[in-house]
Amino acid sequence: MLEIKLLTPESAKPYQTFTYQSFRKGIIDSAISPEIRPIVIGASFMGNPVGLVVAGCDRKGATANVVSIFVQKSFRNMGIGTALMNHLLDHLRSEKFLKVTIQYYELDHIQVLEKVLKKSGWKTPQLYSRYYRLELKKLVGFRWMDRMKLPSSYRLVSWGEVSKEEREQVKNLNEVGYRSYYDPSENEKAVVDTCSYFLKEKDTIIGWSIVERHLEDTLLYRVLYVREAYRDKGLGLVLAAKTAHGALESRIPHGVIQIVAANERMQKIYKRIIEPLSPVITPYRTCEKDLSS
Structure with missing residues (x-):
């Protein structure tokens, strides 16, 4: 059965490999100030991790930035990425965040991410630079x-x-x-x-x-x-x-x-x-x- 929930630094440990190397320590570090601690949402199937979305946050400025989203290959095309994103957006609203952003390189298969953004109600992505x-x-x-x-x-x-x-x-x-x-x-x-x-x-x-x-x-x-x-x-x-x-x-x-x-x-x-x-x-x-x- 699929479960999507907010992760604590302790419960995020099995999900570490689902994000970039530079964020792996941060998502499990309980010593990070709550003001800047990343928001981590995990998806599991039958208790096994299958997906993750991570957002850096500025609680004082009421803004968040999605830094990574990942779904295991065998569980893709099932709507899990969109479910993770929607769960994150709902959590941000409940925490009184005013805006969320995402920046990304247009690499191979980026259309999968853009499909998730469209389904979860984001604005059309804009070219910032090359x-x-x-x-x-x-x-x-x-x-x-x-x-x-x-x-x-x-x-x-x-x-x-x-x-x-x-x-x-x-x-x-x-x-x-x-x-x-x-x-x-x-x-x-x-x-x-x-x-x-x-x-x-x-x-x-x-x-x-x-x-x-x-x-x-x-x-x-x-x-x-x-x-x-x-x-x-x-x-x-x-x-x-x-x-x-x-x-x-x-x-x-x-x-x-x-x-x-x-x-x-x-x-x-x-x-x-x-x-x-x-x-x-x-x-x-x-x-x-x-x-x-």
């Missing part, structure tokens, strides 16, 4: 990298040459197009110093390119940002060229670049720089559901 994966060796001999010259009034400095205090000064800028994701100190521990640069006019930071490393063989170009007053001067291309040189010197074979779909300037850079390198493209979608009504 990830472009490429072989960095293709940059060798790419002439644009050496043609980009920096005007004399500006200078480029590496990540390590800029103090934490200086980086704090450009945090949460009130500028057109700025998102908190662009913060140069967003994930300091993963930053690759030899590929990440700040652009300065005298002692003022006016732009930056941040590269992170989360996998041994891959660099993630997390952000390239030029401050509002300095845009449309070709400075973003100079930052991109310097970053590309740093990536080549790193000897790491692959690079991944995320470009937000609404970022028109980066779309132009993509056309000029990235598209000729024939990258593998993975769309990244976002979806939300209003729980307040």
